[in-house]
Amino acid sequence: MALDTSNWTREDLVREAKLQTDAIQRLNVWLRIGYSLVAAGFILGYWGFYGGGGTGFGVLGVVLLVLGALVSVVLKVGTTNAKKNVRNILAAAGVDLDEKDEEASNS
Numbered sequence: 001m002a003l004d005t006s007n008w009t010r011e012d013l014v015r016e017a018k019l020q021t022d023a024i025q026r027l028n029v030w031l032r033i034g035y036s037l038v039a040a041g042f043i044l045g046y047w048g049f050y051g052g053g054g055t056g057f058g059v060l061g062v063v064l065l066v067l068g069a070l071v072s073v074v075l076k077v078g079t080t081n082a083k084k085n086v087r088n089i090l091a092a093a094g095v096d097l098d099e100k101d102e103e104a105s106n107s
Contacts, residue, residue, distance in 0.1 A: 013093035017086045024082050031075040037068025 005013075045061025047053040090097060 010093045013089050014095065017089040017093070017095075020082060020086050020089070024079050024086070027075055027079050027082070031072060031079065034068045034072035034075060037064050038072060039068075041065030041068055 008016075041061045041064030043061070044053075045058050045065060048055060048058025048061050087097060
């Protein structure tokens with residue numbers, strides 16, 4: 001069941017883009033946590049297997065690394081597609097983000 005946006009005003013579209021941008025920013029926090037899990041998992045795994053920490057820490061590190069990688073991939077793909085969606089919403093509202101970028105760089 002798709003949402004009918006055919007009667008939305010420009011203000012409605014801009015408001016929706018703002019709400020989705022806020023959601024993307026919250027997801028980016030989780031994305032950074034996923035990246036941190038990858039790094040912590042690598043360090044813990046290396047220490048466990050090669051630094052004398054013990055095999056248990058090595059296995060825990062590998063689990064954290066794999067979990068962090070999966071979370072990161074899913075969130076990166078999701079936020080990338082969401083950003084494209086926001087661009088499309090703003091384009092439908094008549095807002096050209098590329099034009100805004102050019103104006104900011106010329107001033």
